Amino acid sequence: MIKADYLVIGSGIAGLTFSVKIAEKFPERNVVIVTKASEEESNTKYAQGGVAIVLNHEKDSFKKHVDDTLIAGDGLCSKEVVEMVVNEGPDRLKELLEWGANFDEDASGNLDLGKEGGHSEFRIVHHKDITGFEIEMALLKRVHQLPNITLLPHHFAIDLITNHHIKKLKPLEKGCYGAYVLNQKSGEIFTIKAKSTLLASGGIGRVYGHTTNPVIATGDGIAMAYRAKTKISDMEFVQFHPTALYDVRGDQSSFLISEAVRGFGAYLRDKNGHRFMPDYDDRAELASRDIVSQSIDSELKKSGETHVFLDCSHLDIDAFKAHFPNIYQKCLDNHIDIKTDWIPVVPASHYLCGGIDVDMDGKTSIKNLFSCGECTKTGLHGANRLASNSLLEAMVYAHNIFKFHSKNTLETFDLDIPDWDDKGTTIAKEHVIIQHNLKQLQAIMRDYVGIVRSDDRLKSAIKRLDLIYDEVEAFYKKSKITTSLCELRNMLNVAHLIVNQSIERKENKGGYFNIDNV
Structure with missing residues (x-):
């Protein structure tokens, strides 16, 4: 058994941000991070676009960002949550910069702000087209500098430890006391007993197969919370990214062509060259993701085709290379020269707007269980996430959970937690x-x-x-x-x-x- 003050399940921006903050605040307490693949493998790593933050107050405002978010959420956002998240953006960015994350600057040395679908102004802070990777590396570097954090890669959280595991607790006293964890290299299953558990386990994209998410995005945290009878809602709101690279080989790992490419000026066309988005929305290619995805789906159903095209041939190619080097190279690797060729694209499962219900402190419906990041339903996204709001949400809620723990004492409990019981089971031969x-x-x-x-x-x-x-x-x-x-x-x-x-x-x-x- 491992005893932890704080157990964090997941090593993306949400889990790492909380871990760094709480470890710095309480050097005498220990933090254990469990992650099922290598330490950097997370949805954060693959986030291309950036972080939506209001910085240019001459043209932009918190109110404009709030309004854009509410419009995208189609009446189902919590305005209080939206205002809180948007207003905290600059402070959370300042922390990222202090931890060593770098973001693109313009010729004047100011942060170069991009624009994406659904946004009324330029407010996307980015690092080329690998923003998430830059943030992930900066956070991991800080994690490794803190001696009271133990990071366990290649460890899989099987189930949360709750009341039904502990006989002397009443079933109505809903609480979380840690998790059962599988060491994937040794095959050992052990117990992590924790005073506080944070689910920051990411998304569910692999449920659909064709997805922009990595192979680890299998909804583990949500499923564990569900089995623990935690409140979960808005799961019907699965966001499909409109422009994943269409792979003629049928490969399920869809490469994301960032929203920012359309913000940069790319056009969506059918196979005959017709630019169809103005037929559906006055914002054309800069409409919100739900509208663009549904429009593409409508076009494909009408034509019987498997994909549409993203046309970048009219853009400044040198500027495109500077902004999107990873996307440009990926297209070349697939024999697509964007100077002359259109990029074949198709919608793919991308982001879950619902999940584990949490309040503004990140508390779930179960005592001592917290959650943040994509596996949660905070009220920010409503029926549809506004582009680049997710990394911001993860940082803000990680900070709120940190603030809650800073003000409230950890509950100590002396419980006899049983070991994992696999008596009567055998090694499966029929994989x-x-x-x-x-x-x-x-x-x-x-x-x-x-x-x-x-x-x-x-x-x-x-x-x-x-x-x-x-x-x-x-x-x-x-x-x-x-x-x-x-x-x-x-x-x-x-x-x-x-x-x-x-x-x-x-x-x-x-x-x-x-x-x-x-």
């Missing part, structure tokens, strides 16, 4: 069962629970998911724990949440569109 069911799950979600949904498709999805769930649960109960088995189980939990909460929504809002609600 094909996991892979087959995973592919089925992803196909169901893409075909039945995609950008445009219907009541019939959602009901069919439930029936098909139930069959997979029954088979996987039977397999889980008799098998030794593996990461791939746990991930599949987590993705099934997440898929059920998305479908069931989609069925409950009777009004189209933001990123959610059901043809039977029209």
